[in-house]
Amino acid sequence: MIFHPTDLQDAHLIELKYIHDDRGFFARSFCANEFAAQGLHEVFVQQNNSQSLNKGTIRGLHYQVAPHAEVKVMRCLRGAIYNVIVDLRPASRTYRRWQGFELTADNRRQLYVPEGFANGYQALTDEAEVAYLVSVPYAPGAEGGVRYDDPEFAITWPIEVTVVSDKDRAWPNFIG
Numbered sequence: 001m002i003f004h005p006t007d008l009q010d011a012h013l014i015e016l017k018y019i020h021d022d023r024g025f026f027a028r029s030f031c032a033n034e035f036a037a038q039g040l041h042e043v044f045v046q047q048n049n050s051q052s053l054n055k056g057t058i059r060g061l062h063y064q065v066a067p068h069a070e071v072k073v074m075r076c077l078r079g080a081i082y083n084v085i086v087d088l089r090p091a092s093r094t095y096r097r098w099q100g101f102e103l104t105a106d107n108r109r110q111l112y113v114p115e116g117f118a119n120g121y122q123a124l125t126d127e128a129e130v131a132y133l134v135s136v137p138y139a140p141g142a143e144g145g146v147r148y149d150d151p152e153f154a155i156t157w158p159i160e161v162t163v164v165s166d167k168d169r170a171w172p173n174f175i176g
Contacts, residue, residue, distance in 0.1 A: 001028060003038045003112075006101075008087050009094045012040065012112040013101060014073070029110065030073070030133065040112060041071040044133040051130075052081075052123035056162030058148045060120020061086060061171070068142035069115035071135040079125035080104040082158050086146065088176070089116035096176065098153050103130075118146050120168075122157050145171035152176075 002015040016027035028034075035042035052059065061084065064070050074083050086098040102124070103109050113119045121130065148155065148164060152174045 001031065001034050003040075006099055007094070008085060008097060008099050008117075009092050010114040011085055011087075011099070011117065012038070014110040014112060016108050016110075027108070029075070029108075041114075041135050044071075044073070044135050045137055046134050047131060048134060049129070049131045051078075052128045052163075053126065054163050055123055055126050055128075056160050057123040057128075058120060058157070058161055058164050058168065060084070060168065061118035061146045061148060062120060063088065063116070063118045063144050064136070064139055064142040065144055066115075068136050068139040071115055072113040072119055073133040074103060074111040074113060074119070074121070075108070075131055076103040076105055077129045077131050078105050079123065079128035080106075081121040081123055081128050081130060083111050083119070083121040084155055084157075085111070085113050086118040086153055086155075087116070088118055088146075088174075090176065092116070096152065096174075098155055100155070100158075118144075120148060122159065122161070124159060146174045147171045150174050
């Protein structure tokens with residue numbers, strides 16, 4: 001794997017290293033030793049899978065608060081998404097900044113989302129499918145979120161927003 005630092009402190013874009021032969025290719029998409037060598041969290045307790053049926057659908061922006069703060073490793077398995085992360089850690093030099101990444105089934109990139117970040121994505125294609133590793137189990141009492149259209153962050157989504165859940169529309173604007 002090739003780990004690329006992003007503009008946001010502690011977040012990484014991960015590219016796979018391919019070994020090609022006449023059968024196709026082989027690539028490692030996760031290795032605890034390689035994550036640890038980069039100083040990244042390397043223990044994950046579950047993998048989640050979601051599908052967004054319609055292009056333009058937004059899921060998020062979600063996070064969990066300590067002691068249930070989570071690390072995620074995001075990957076698009078079918079179609080394409082625009083994955084946005086927002087640094088919500090007050091002590092971080094990139095506090096309140098956001099960055100977006102195109103993750104597709106074709107580019108097979110992964111996004112390492114550290115603890116203390118809100119995470120969300122927009123489906124760029126119909127039937128976009130995402131799988132992601134999570135470092136801690138879901139804890140309903142620790143769940144938090146910010147609105148996808150919060151003026152504090154002024155996120156620029158690449159295409160028209162078509163579907164947002166009632167739950168995600170109900171998140172308050174960020175007060176930090």
